Amino acid sequence: xxxxxxxxxxxxxxxxxxxxxxxxxxxxxxxxxxxxxxxxxxxxxxxxxxxxxxxxxxxxxxxxxxxxxxxxxxxxxxxxxxxxxxxxxxxxxxxxxxxxxxxxxxxxxxxxxxxxxxxxxxxxxxxxxxxxxxxxxxxxxxxxxxxxxxxxxxxxxxxxxxxxxxxxxxxxxxxxxxxxxxxxxxxxxxxxxxxxxxxxxxxxxxxxxxxxxxxxxxxxxxxxxxxxxxxxxxxxxxxxxxxxxxxxxxxxxxxxxxxxxxxxxxxxxxxxxxxxxxxxxxxxxxxxxxxxxxxxxxxxxxxxxxxxxxxxxxxxxxxxxxxxxxxxxxxxxxxxxxxxxxxx
Numbered sequence: 001x002x003x004x005x006x007x008x009x010x011x012x013x014x015x016x017x018x019x020x021x022x023x024x025x026x027x028x029x030x031x032x033x034x035x036x037x038x039x040x041x042x043x044x045x046x047x048x049x050x051x052x053x054x055x056x057x058x059x060x061x062x063x064x065x066x067x068x069x070x071x072x073x074x075x076x077x078x079x080x081x082x083x084x085x086x087x088x089x090x091x092x093x094x095x096x097x098x099x100x101x102x103x104x105x106x107x108x109x110x111x112x113x114x115x116x117x118x119x120x121x122x123x124x125x126x127x128x129x130x131x132x133x134x135x136x137x138x139x140x141x142x143x144x145x146x147x148x149x150x151x152x153x154x155x156x157x158x159x160x161x162x163x164x165x166x167x168x169x170x171x172x173x174x175x176x177x178x179x180x181x182x183x184x185x186x187x188x189x190x191x192x193x194x195x196x197x198x199x200x201x202x203x204x205x206x207x208x209x210x211x212x213x214x215x216x217x218x219x220x221x222x223x224x225x226x227x228x229x230x231x232x233x234x235x236x237x238x239x240x241x242x243x244x245x246x247x248x249x250x251x252x253x254x255x256x257x258x259x260x261x262x263x264x265x266x267x268x269x270x271x272x273x274x275x276x277x278x279x280x281x282x283x284x285x286x287x288x289x290x291x292x293x294x295x296x297x298x299x300x301x302x303x304x305x306x307x308x309x310x311x312x313x314x315x316x317x318x319x320x321x322x323x324x325x326x327x328x329x330x331x332x333x334x335x336x337x338x339x340x341x342x343x344x
Contacts (some may be wrong), residue, residue, distance in 0.1 A: 082272070094156070094279035114294065114297055117312045121312070125310065126324060127306055127307055128306060128308045129302055133306075140245075143188035152282070185249060185252050185253070188245070192245040195241065202228070212225045212232035217232060229320040237284065237285075252270075298312035
């Protein structure tokens with residue numbers, strides 16, 4: 001009986017004194033002496049943390065036993081810089097860009113008013129965009145509007161919307177907005193690809209665009225410079241959409257799938273690119289929406305029914321109208337008849 005009790009007592013005694021002799025209870029960063037120390041000494045002191053920051057350029061990390069080594073990072077300078085960008089810099093950039101564009105639109109409308117069809121509506125129309133083009137445009141535009149609103153909420157919502165709705169309603173709205181933001185990124189990206197494939201051949205910059213910008217595009221001053229299917233301003237919007245939309249989509253997917261292609265520093269860079277380009281695109285699209293709706297008579301018909309008034313088309317895209325008329329004559333009478341009709 002005693003032979004069974006003695007080993008059990010020895011084991012219990014060993015378990016009781018083992019923690020005090022274990023190196024794990026030595027002070028963090030200090031020598032392992034085996035001398036019993038207080039459990040409080042196992043935590044790093046403020047001086048030791050400052051020393052680690054000095055040796056690692058400001059980064060503080062601990063030790064973890066799980067596969068995710070990123071969880072060991074406690075403090076990193078890049079994180080503080082990113083937080084300052086999100087809370088301060090992006091807010092100022094977005095506010096200046098969006099409010100600045102709205103201010104420009106108000107001043108333009110007050111001074112210029114709505115741009116009319118100078119010759120009056122002809123009562124005859126010409127097809128500007130077919131159903132596929134309009135469908136791709138509205139898919140991209142609709143996705144962008146939701147993406148813009150939900151993205152702006154993440155930047156400005158806590159100051160502008162949270163006080164109005166309260167924490168619970170705002171949290172619910174933001175959560176569903178996040179889901180919409182993530183999933184609608186896919187039709188937005190598809191729309192960018194489709195618009196590029198359909199319209200890139202008509203959006204190559206040329207000397208006509210230089211003349212268009214010099215003349216103010218017919219928006220300022222008098223007269224309307226020659227333009228083909230897309231004028232200089234529309235080409236600018238096209239490339240802003242394609243290039244900016246591509247950068248926003250790529251950086252957004254880096255954030256949707258964290259640590260899939262980059263580390264935390266790369267994700268912070270992706271967020272900076274995503275945020276800055278997004279607010280600049282929002283400002284540009286506000287101007288585009290204004291011109292394509294209330295700012296110019298007859299402009300919305302292009303993406304509404306696809307049919308625009310002939311006089312509107314001649315005023316803003318005279319060279320394109322001539323090409324379309326030539327194609328129509330060739331269809332009816334063949335190349336020889338079109339050439340003879342053009343000579344007349």
